[in-house]
Each structure stands twice: as C-alpha cells, then as structure tokens.
Amino acid sequence: MSDRSATNSSTAPAPGSRRLLKLAHRATLVAPSILSADFAKLGDECRAALAAGGDLLHVDVMDGHFVPNLSMGPAICDCVHRALPEAVLDVHLMVTDPAAYIESFAKAGAAHITFHIEAVSDPLPLVAQIHALGLTAGLAINPDTPAAALEPYLTDIDLALVMSVHPGFSGQKFIPSVLPKSRTLRDAAPRGLRVEMDGGITPETAPACRAHGCDILVAASAIFGRNDYASVIAALRA
Numbered sequence: 001m002s003d004r005s006a007t008n009s010s011t012a013p014a015p016g017s018r019r020l021l022k023l024a025h026r027a028t029l030v031a032p033s034i035l036s037a038d039f040a041k042l043g044d045e046c047r048a049a050l051a052a053g054g055d056l057l058h059v060d061v062m063d064g065h066f067v068p069n070l071s072m073g074p075a076i077c078d079c080v081h082r083a084l085p086e087a088v089l090d091v092h093l094m095v096t097d098p099a100a101y102i103e104s105f106a107k108a109g110a111a112h113i114t115f116h117i118e119a120v121s122d123p124l125p126l127v128a129q130i131h132a133l134g135l136t137a138g139l140a141i142n143p144d145t146p147a148a149a150l151e152p153y154l155t156d157i158d159l160a161l162v163m164s165v166h167p168g169f170s171g172q173k174f175i176p177s178v179l180p181k182s183r184t185l186r187d188a189a190p191r192g193l194r195v196e197m198d199g200g201i202t203p204e205t206a207p208a209c210r211a212h213g214c215d216i217l218v219a220a221s222a223i224f225g226r227n228d229y230a231s232v233i234a235a236l237r238a
Contacts, residue, residue: 026055028210030197030233031090033220034080035071042076044084045224052229053237058198058218059110063095066119067168071238074101074108078172080103081109088112092140092198092218094156094167095119099126114161117149127156135191136194142167147181150162151188158193159216164209165199174200179212186213203235 037045046057057080065080077089093101093109098115113130117123117139122200130137138159138233139150143166150160161181165172178197186195196216197209206217217236226232 005082007118009028023198026184027083028237029055029126029194029216030236031056031058031216031227032197032233033060034224035060035219036220036224038224046080046084047183049223049229049233050084053233054229055222056090056111056216057084057097058220059089059091060169060220061091061093061095061098061101061105066097066116067094074104077091077105078108085109088124090114090216092161092201093119094214100131101157102126103133106130110135112136112138114140114159116140116142116151118142118145123153124156125150127142127153132175138194141181143175143178147184147188150185154185154189159196160189160193161196162214163199164197164201167199172200174202174205176205176208179195179208182209182214185214202233206236206238 019127033050034046035056059077060071062069064070081089086110089109091105091113093115095101096119098119102113113135123139126136136158138161139153139157140161142163162178164174164178182195182197194216195214198218201217201219202222209217214231219236223229223232
C-alpha cells in the first residue's frame with residue numbers, strides 16, 4: 001500500500017495507526033475475525049491467533065440496522081488494543097452511519113477502518129477523515145453489489161473488501177459467484193492496494209480466493225472453531 005500524508009495536521013494519529021502498511025512484505029495476509037472468538041477469554045484468544053501466524057485481527061462492527069445483528073463497539077476494540085498494543089486492528093464497519101463511528105474507533109486503537117459503499121452516497125469525505133486520523137481506509141461491497149461500485153475509488157483507498165457471504169453472521173457458506181469481482185478489482189487496482197475477502201473462508205475456499213487476486217483472507221469460525229489455529233492459518237496462506 002502507498003502511504004498518505006494526513007490531511008489535517010492538527011489531528012494526532014491514532015494509536016497503532018499505519019501498521020497495516022508495514023505488513024506489505026507478506027504476499028497473503030490472514031486476518032482472524034474475533035467475531036467467532038470466545039469473548040469470555042478474548043485477550044487470550046486474540047493472542048493465540050496472532051502467535052499461530054495471524055497477521056492482523058479483524059473486528060466486525062454491526063449496528064442491527066445495516067445488517068440484522070449487533071456486535072462489538074469501540075470499547076471492545078479498546079480492550080483488545082490495550083491487551084495487544086502491537087496488534088493491527090482491522091475494523092470493518094457494517095453500519096448504516098459509518099461517519100458516527102470513525103473517530104471513536106480511531107481513538108480505540110484501530111489501525112485500519114473499512115466501511116460499506118452501500119451505506120454512503122459519497123465515500124471520499126469519510127476516506128479523507130480516516131486518512132487524516134492516521135489510519136488506512138477501505139471500502140466494502142456486499143455479494144449483490146457489483147465491483148464497478150468500487151472502481152472509481154480504487155486510487156483513493158488502501159483496501160477493497162469483497163463480502164463472500166451476506167454480512168451479519170459468522171459460519172455462513174462461501175458464495176463462489178463473488179470471485180470474479182475480486183479478480184476485476186485486482187486487475188483494476190493500483191499497485192499496493194489490498195483486496196480482502198470476508199465470509200466463509202476456509203482452507204477449502206481459500207485457494208480460489210487467492211487465485212482471484214485476494215491477498216487478505218478473513219476467517220472467523222474456520223480459525224476460532226478449531227483447536228489448532230496454526231495449521232488452519234498456514235493452510236489459508238498456502
């Protein structure tokens with residue numbers, strides 16, 4: 001990813017900002033999604049996933065409106081950041097009003113924030129705000145949204161996220177028809193932009209994702225639903 005200068009010099013960079021940029025040395029990144037972790041021992045679960053080879057932690061944020069589920073807010077992000085201050089926290093806002101959450105997640109230690117193109121009429125002001133806070137920024141599309149919705153913004157963002165399930169719940173079955181969208185985005189993307197796939201990613205579905213240009217794979221139950229995190233993460237990356 002190419003770095004960007006903050007557009008507001010009076011805004012102090014958030015804790016852990018820009019660390020996603022430092023992962024560029026690895027061709028394929030694995031992002032364990034803490035949505036499927038055991039929240040009774042969340043710090044230990046996150047620590048174990050990173051020790052097993054995870055590159056960054058994916059934080060799914062749901063408001064019960066944009067998707068039919070509620071999940072974690074900035075307080076959980078802050079707890080994980082304080083427990084693992086060097087971890088790269090990849091926040092995925094599945095919310096109707098992403099603007100209401102950006103600053104609070106930046107203060108809570110997020111290194112990256114992705115929001116959905118379906119939730120905004122013009123994503124560029126929010127992308128600029130995320131960059132001004134010292135974070136990297138991404139845009140996501142749902143399974144029914146065409147890749148063309150993101151193409152005008154690929155030079156403005158650091159990451160394009162393709163949902164391979166209908167967002168809201170972990171453990172869903174992978175939708176293979178989204179794969180051409182990731183290939184379209186990879187072929188259109190400037191050098192350094194990451195293409196992330198989220199939903200139903202397992203050792204069985206990961207090869208097709210990689211073959212279609214995805215270089216960040218988000219996995220929830222495939223990792224946290226197993227006893228051996230390391231073997232799953234290795235298989236996803238292979």
